[in-house]
Amino acid sequence: MGFDVTFADFSVDPARSANAEVRYHGARFAGSHVALSAGGSVTLDFEVAHLKDVPQATLTVTALVSKLGSSPGHAPMDVLLQGEVLAGGLTVPGGGDLPHDNVFAVPGDLLRPGTNTLEIRSSAEASSMLWLYRITLDPVWERGRSERARTAEAARDSVFTYRTERRPAHAASAPWQAAPRLLFHIDRDERSLPAQLGWRTEDGAESAISFQANMSDFHGCHRAADGTAYEYRGLLTDRRPFSEETPNLAASPLYRFTTEEGWGGRWHASGELRLLVDDGGALVDRVTWRDQRGNSGTAVLHAPDAEVEATGVEASEEFDDGGEGADNLLESHHGKWLAFEDTARLDFTLARPAAVASYSLTSANDCADRDPRDWTLYGSHDGRTWTPLDTRSGETFPERHHTREFHLRTTAAPYDHYRLDITRNSGAGETQLARVRFAEAPAGRAFTGYYQRHNEGPIGYRGTPVAAPAVPVAAPRVAAELENAVASLAATAEALAALAAQLRRH
Numbered sequence: 257m258g259f260d261v262t263f264a265d266f267s268v269d270p271a272r273s274a275n276a277e278v279r280y281h282g283a284r285f286a287g288s289h290v291a292l293s294a295g296g297s298v299t300l301d302f303e304v305a306h307l308k309d310v311p312q313a314t315l316t317v318t319a320l321v322s323k324l325g326s327s328p329g330h331a332p333m334d335v336l337l338q339g340e341v342l343a344g345g346l347t348v349p350g351g352g353d354l355p356h357d358n359v360f361a362v363p364g365d366l367l368r369p370g371t372n373t374l375e376i377r378s379s380a381e382a383s384s385m386l387w388l389y390r391i392t393l394d395p396v397w398e399r400g401r402s403e404r405a406r407t408a409e410a411a412r413d414s415v416f417t418y419r420t421e422r423r424p425a426h427a428a429s430a431p432w433q434a435a436p437r438l439l440f441h442i443d444r445d446e447r448s449l450p451a452q453l454g455w456r457t458e459d460g461a462e463s464a465i466s467f468q469a470n471m472s473d474f475h476g477c478h479r480a481a482d483g484t485a486y487e488y489r490g491l492l493t494d495r496r497p498f499s500e501e502t503p504n505l506a507a508s509p510l511y512r513f514t515t516e517e518g519w520g521g522r523w524h525a526s527g528e529l530r531l532l533v534d535d536g537g538a539l540v541d542r543v544t545w546r547d548q549r550g551n552s553g554t555a556v557l558h559a560p561d562a563e564v565e566a567t568g569v570e571a572s573e574e575f576d577d578g579g580e581g582a583d584n585l586l587e588s589h590h591g592k593w594l595a596f597e598d599t600a601r602l603d604f605t606l607a608r609p610a611a612v613a614s615y616s617l618t619s620a621n622d623c624a625d626r627d628p629r630d631w632t633l634y635g636s637h638d639g640r641t642w643t644p645l646d647t648r649s650g651e652t653f654p655e656r657h658h659t660r661e662f663h664l665r666t667t668a669a670p671y672d673h674y675r676l677d678i679t680r681n682s683g684a685g686e687t688q689l690a691r692v693r694f695a696e697a698p699a700g701r702a703f704t705g706y707y708q709r710h711n712e713g714p715i716g717y718r719g720t721p722v723a724a725p726a727v728p729v730a731a732p733r734v735a736a737e738l739e740n741a742v743a744s745l746a747a748t749a750e751a752l753a754a755l756a757a758q759l760r761r762h
Contacts, residue, residue, distance in 0.1 A: 259305060260305075262275040263275075263393070265390045266389055267471070279298070282296025288389070292385065292387075300373070302374065305369065311396065313395055314395075315393050321348045321349065328349070330381075331378050336375040389469075389470065415497065417492070419493050420438050420535075421433060435488070439533075440532060448551065450467060451467060452466045453465050455533045456541055457538040459537065463478040464476050508533065508534035509532075513531070513703060514721075515527060515529050518717070526717075529719055541558075542555070551707070553708065557702070558702060558703065559702070564610040569692075572600050573596060580594040585602070585692045588691075592689065593690075594687075596685070598681050604673065604694070610694065612696055613668070613697040614661055614694075615674075616695075620657075620689055624653065626682065627681060627689075633674060633676055635669070635675075636672070645664055704718045705717045
């Protein structure tokens with residue numbers, strides 16, 4: 257390889273570069289590019305180690321010519337290497353819309369070992385500005401190597417903040433109004449910048465935006481929770497690498513997931529996903545994105561309750577002789593509990609105290625008229641005094657072995673015992689169930705969705721919250737010792753203050 261990855265990225269100030277020293281003449285940073293006035297130039301000094309493997313190089317100059325009012329601009333470009341002209345008077349399209357990749361073949365005999373000098377110059381006769389966005393240079397056999405390295409380097413600054421504005425849809429004459437700032441971070445550790453981003457929040461508001469390639473600004477649309485539609489745009493105000501301080505920048509939480517991808521009939525571990533979207537509104541519950549390499553994904557956030565083990569159950573009535581006792585409610589097979597009464601009571605003991613957030617009941621194998629219809633769930637610390645937690649009436653199960661989940665409407669205290677008091681069934685003289693399960697609120701949110709790599713089909717994608725680091729067992733003891741030390745120091749300070757007061761009096 258004759259020379260290292262070589263690029264200059266003018267979307268930031270100072271320019272981001274590799275194997276290149278950048279010099280300017282008659283040029284200035286203009287937010288997303290360097291603007292060259294007539295006769296202005298940008299010069300790159302880059303190093304070549306040896307030339308044996310470089311018969312030719314590929315040079316890409318991404319540039320645009322600014323408009324002259326409503327007319328195309330005019331700023332011919334010269335490209336020189338070691339002072340020799342590679343291209344002279346090149347007319348870059350002057351529509352002032354999107355930058356163009358101008359690709360040149362660099363003869364290997366123009367390169368030399370050591371320092372080489374590349375100059376991009378705007379003509380002295382230019383009547384508008386020449387805008388330079390980036391320059392990359394590769395051996396001909398490795399075209400695109402420097403661009404991939406440039407985008408990977410740019411993707412390290414993956415926490416973005418934008419100043420945003422909105423105006424009502426279909427109201428082009430309406431002024432733009434300031435809107436809450438947007439801060440986001442999406443990272444699958446693929447080192448690629450986002451191209452598009454969409455999200456929905458828990459109150460029903462949703463947004464969809466698309467970015468300039470250099471992330472300098474975005475344009476899109478927003479629909480508020482009340483259904484009002486807006487145009488939506490933003491201007492980059494801050495960009496930084498992810499760090500442990502990133503969660504402190506936002507009012508919304510940073511979600512970290514251990515993920516799996518579903519293909520070939522099973523799930524495969526696929527690393528960590530980090531998601532943070534804070535638009536000043538409610539928490540997000542869906543995020544969709546596409547990156548600049550063409551990969552895309554969607555994550556629908558949800559909070560699955562975590563099942564709590566029940567170690568025992570006692571029933572007011574059960575058909576134990578027929579193998580249909582209450583213990584079957586704790587098993588996973590298709591057994592059942594049967595009571596020869598139209599009402600019944602089930603008392604469960606949990607493996608540990610738990611604040612149950614939901615519970616599920618599974619109908620048995622036959623006789624829908626034996627299904628519970630009305631009931632109350634109670635909680636107890638000691639198995640004697642019971643607190644009502646949830647009451648249901650008129651419930652039905654549409655089919656056999658059908659599981660229904662019921663969420664408590666209020667947050668319960670942690671209880672050791674839970675009672676299901678069935679006060680009416682669906683009309684039979686017997687009552688039955690196949691399974692009962694209890695679950696507590698999750699420690700974090702999970703997600704389900706899909707992922708699709710460029711030019712490949714979609715695959716399943718799911719994630720669970722990254723486990724919080726365990727607190728060392730010694731931590732409480734150390735904390736207690738520190739508290740004792742603080743108390744001791746406080747007592748010493750009080751004693752010294754009293755001594756000082758006595759000395760002042762004497």
